Amino acid sequence: MAEITKSYEPRDVEKKWYAAWLEAKAFASKVDPARPAYSIVIPPPNVTGVLTMGHVLNNSIQDILIRRARLEGKSPVWVPGTDHAGIATQTVVERELRKQKKTRHDFGREKFLEKVWEWRHEKGGIILEQLRRLGASCDWDRTAFTMDPAYSKRVLHVFVELFNRGYIYRGKRMVNWCPVSLTALSDEEVIMKPVNGALYRVRYELVDQPGRFIEVKTTRPETIPGDVAIAVHPEDPRYADIIGKKVRRPIGPAAEIPIIADNAVDRAFGTGALKITPAHDKVDYEVGQRHKLPAIDVLQPNGVLNELAGSELAGMDRFVGRKRAAELLKERGALLEEEAYSNNVGYSERADVPIEPRLTEQWWLRYPKIEEAKAAVRDGHIKFHPERWSKVYLHWLENIQDWCISRQLWWGHRIPVWYRKGADRSDPKNWHVSVDGPADPQNWEQEDDVLDTWASSWLWPFATMGWPDQAEMKQAGFDYFYPTSTLVTGPDIIFFWVARMIMAGLEFVRPGESLERRIPFRDVYFTGIIRDQQGRKMSKSLGNSPDPLVLIDKYGADGLRFGIISIAPQGQDIRFQEDRIEGGKNFCNKLWNACRFRQMSGEAGDNASLAAIAARLEPAKFDADDHAILDRLSATTAELERCFREFEFSAAVQALYSFFWGDFCDWYVEVSKAKMQAAETKANCLAIQDVVLRQTLLLLHPFVPFITEELWGLLGYAGNESVDARKPGAFIQNARLETAAEFGAALQRAGLVLDRSQSTAVEGLKTFVSQARALKAEHNLASRRDVKLFVTATDAGWATLEANLAKLARMAGAAEITRRESVEGAPAIVTPLGTIYLDLASTVDVGAEKARLKKELDLIAKHIAGTEARLANQAFVSKAPPAVLEGAKKQLADQQAKRAELERLLKGLG
Structure with a gap:
């Protein structure tokens, strides 16, 4: 075995x-009817993307789920891939062209x-390579891209x-419009930003009552030429x-316009x-529709007034026009007042300019399967974690509006609609809609939008699993892996992606079958947003986001993963703390050192399976600590299952x-050192450590x-396999994690039956030691080993202590521990097994000790008051429940007993 x-x-x-792992294709998926399937599809990052802290959190969780599934004996697949990110990618490539003083035109x-594809082949897979550094165990042979020919055909088919x-x-309606990219945008591509501007108080004179005015306030006086009415509440x-x-x-x-x-x-x-300016505001547009008002568009697509x-x-x-x-x-004489005003303005995410609400001719989708999509979540076929997001989801579906699915871009899936040349495009009779186009293409022109x-x-x-081609679906294991098991994503795209995937699955997959067979996933886990210590969302523009690759270089991928998960409670936003990432690295070092200590302590014997190690245990030689550590391990295993x-x-x-x-390194390893010095207990102790x-x-x-x-190989758990070049089957992921x-x-x-009462007894000893250490530390004596207690x-308490005196003295760092009927004038601390006193009253500030005890009494008094209430x-x-009620009563009794002991100690100090 290597050292x-x-x-x-x-x-x-x-x-x-x-x-x-890659060479052995360790992450390759396999249809295995003898094992339950477990499947995840990666939320496809933008092809323009690079690894962010959000990606670290999201993909670490996915990898945790996939690796756990392997250990549980399931047959998993994690499908990777990227999204072509229409506007983002086109923006990147056009930016490069501008450096050459060219445009796409x-x-x-x-x-x-062709230029975009060149860029994609050169730089479009960076984030997937970065995910490999994080340790993502995707089935890379399944990597998909939304512009792959096969995938594109499926999009057009739908x-x-x-x-x-x-x-x-197709219809003319209000959309978010980017004056720079010259395209409609989804709400997700609009970022709200606080803007300091002005609020203008303007008066409009009544036609039949000269000298009488009605006043309005507006932030956009340049749109007044598009006003078609003034609205008031009825x-x-x-x-x-x-x-x-x-x-x-x-x-x-x-113009004369109505009130x-x-x-x-x-x-x-x-x-x-x-x-009311229907062409330039969504609310105004809705008002205009109700009152059958005209819409006057005073802006060109590029934001220039027409x-x-x-x-x-x-x-x-538009902004010069605003001032003018x-x-x-x-x-x-129509401007009565101009005051400073701050409000939130929607910005194009990619172009970083204010968007314009704009009336344009677009393609729209009426959502399918809305009621079934509600039922899927409401009735528990799909479970959200945290569950509160189900209410948000259902509220959106109750108020759903048609989806603008067209974009005025070149990069993307070109809409498969052709118009007869020279004919009226507004008449559907002159449309041809198909995946492959008309048989006589010379007579038709394809829609420009994507x-x-x-x-x-x-x-x-x-x-991504071959649908709708039956042969490709069979090859991909569609019937085995679909519905997928878990989706890990952010709540910010619950509408844009999660809800839409549910409706798409219900509409297209296995028509006529049960809802449970058609849903796309069974569980959805929503991560929180990673923020800085000031609560701000991390972003490149603020410069408050660390580079995950730098963190991996500094702390290791494992340290980063362990640290980021440790600060990410379910569904809550996360305040990033680099010291917690450092804590992840420190934990890995602790694991390494503990395993090294075990290897240095003696030969391992047969470690190839739990049964083989368990066969080396000697139950007759077990003491309380041996029972306790295995009981705590069993409890921890159960806790992870929960x-x-x-x-x-x-x-x-x-x-x-x-x-x-805490339980293993700080306690069991330490208390075991004496047993490992004795020939009759060493082998059993080492076998326990191996378990x-x-x-x-x-x-x-x-x-x-x-x-x-x-470490799996270095400690012999991979059997006799080479530590550095073991066979694929000997990887840790192929071991069976026992429940x-x-x-x-x-x-x-x-032959071992764990005695859980021993675990309880050991917990009492650990509390005694931790309290003794705390008492020493309170008086700056943490490093002293000559202190008497x-x-x-x-x-009963002393009987437990007396049976473990040597161990307790060693663990607490005390020269000796002796029993007294009473002790006066010494600093003390209360434990379940008895009250500990420092035999150092002459070196202790009695006044400070009194203050400490009074502070502790105040705290226990608050706890008692709360329990009594x-x-x-x-x-x-x-x-x-009776058990809860009894627990509360016992808690009160314990608190009251502790108060009495603290009062006695305080009295003893005079």
Whole structure:
């Protein structure tokens, strides 16, 4: 067996084992009817993307789930891939062209797309390579890309099917518009930013009552030439007598526009009157639709004011026009006030300019299977974690609006609609809709627009598995792996992706079969958002996000994974703390050192299986600590089973940390050192350590895969395989992780029945030691080993202590521990087994000790008051289970006893 080196070097270990896993195709999926399937599809990162802390969290969790599934004996698949990210990728390539002082129009559509593909082949897979550094165990042979020819055909097939089923139509409606990219945007591609601007108070004169005005407040005076009405609330008494009358637009082409009544007006905001510009505001558009008002678009697609804005504004950029419009209003006496105003403005995510609400002709989708999509979550066929997101999901479906699926881009899936040349494009009779196009293409022109990126990724769970081609589905194991098991994603795309995938699966997969057979996944885990210490979302622009690759170089991939999961409670936003990543590295070092200590302590014997190690145990030689450590290991195994059932990964990490560092390293290894010096107990003690380390490595492997793979071989758990070049079947992932029940059964077959009462007794000893250490530390004596301790205790408490005096003195760092009937004037601390006193009263500040005891008394008094209040609450007493009620009463009794002892100690100090 190779020697475990003095220090752990993660870079070398990570590089070695990932190469070995890839060479052995360790992550390849396999249809195995004898085993349950487990499947995950990766949320496809943008092809332009690089690894972020959000990716680290999301993909670490996916990898944890996949690796755990392997250890549980399931047959898993994790499907990787990337999204073509229409607007993001086109923006990147166009930016490169601008450096050459060219635009895409200099190349034309086909040549430009060749440039995009060149970029994609050169740089489009960076993030997948970075995920390998993180340890992602994807089936890389299944890597998909939303613009792959086969995948693209599936996207177009779905468009044609939905069109033929009456879900897709073309119409002129309000969209988010980017004046730079010159395309419609989804809400997800719009980032709200606080903007410091101005609020303009403008008056409009009534036509039939010269000298009487109605006032409005607006942030966009440049759109006044597009005003078609002034709206007030129908129940606002201020304007009741002028509803139906007309006012004159103060700037732009002369026009008389009506005053209308509409419930959309907020009487409390501004003046209670609202200018209605249907072509430039979503609310105004809806008001205009209700009142059959015209829509006057005063902006060109690039944000420049057009001739409908009037000769005084036409040709100006929208923001220049805003200033000029204010000047014109002031010159004409219509601008009453201009005040500083801050509000949130939508920005194009890629172009970083304010978007424009704009009326354009687009392709729209009426969502299919809405009611079934509600039922899928409401009735528990799909479970959300945390469950609260199901309410958000259902609320959105209750208020769902049609989806704008077209984008004015060149990079993407070109919409498979052709128009007859020279004919009226608005007439569907002149349309041809198919995947492959018309038989006589010379007579037709294809639609220029491409599909929204989400219109491809909503098919991801089944389109990546060969659907709808039967032969490809069989090859991909569709019937075995679908529905997928778990989706890990962010709540910010619950509508844009999660809900849409559910509707797509219900519409297209296994029509006529049960809902459970058609859903795309069974569980959805929503991660939190990673924020900095100030609570700000991490971003490149703020410069507050660390580079994950730098963190991997500094702390190792395992350290990063363990650290990030430790600070990520289920579904909650995360305050990033680099010291917790360092803590992950320290944990890995602790694991390495503990395993090295075990190797240096003696030969391991047969470690090839749990049964083989258990056969080396000698139950007759077990003491309380031996029983306790295996009982705690069994309990930790059970706790991890609960954590995985309930998707509590942070709790799982904390349970592993507490067991391994606290129970095993800090206690069991230390108390075992004496036993390992004795020939009659050494072999049994080492066998126990081998059991613990084997099970611990298996439990830890999903979280820290590299170091556990290395130690698995170094400690002989891979059998006689070479440490560095073991056969694929000897990888740790191919071992069977015993459940808590199976673990206990294996020990029983070896003749060992764990005595859990011994575990309870040991917990009392550990508390005694930790309190003794705390008392020493309180008085700056932590490093002293010559301190004497006195104890006052009941006969039962002292009997437990007396049986373990040598061990307790060694663990607490005391010269001796002796019993006293009473002790006066010494600093003390209360434990369940008795009260500990420092025999150092002469060196202790009695005044400071009194202050400490008084502070502790105040704290225990608050706890007592809280428990008493709970027991006095009839609602609690009447509804609480008997065990809970008894527990509360016992807690109160313990608290009262501790208060009495603290009062006695304080009195003893005078």
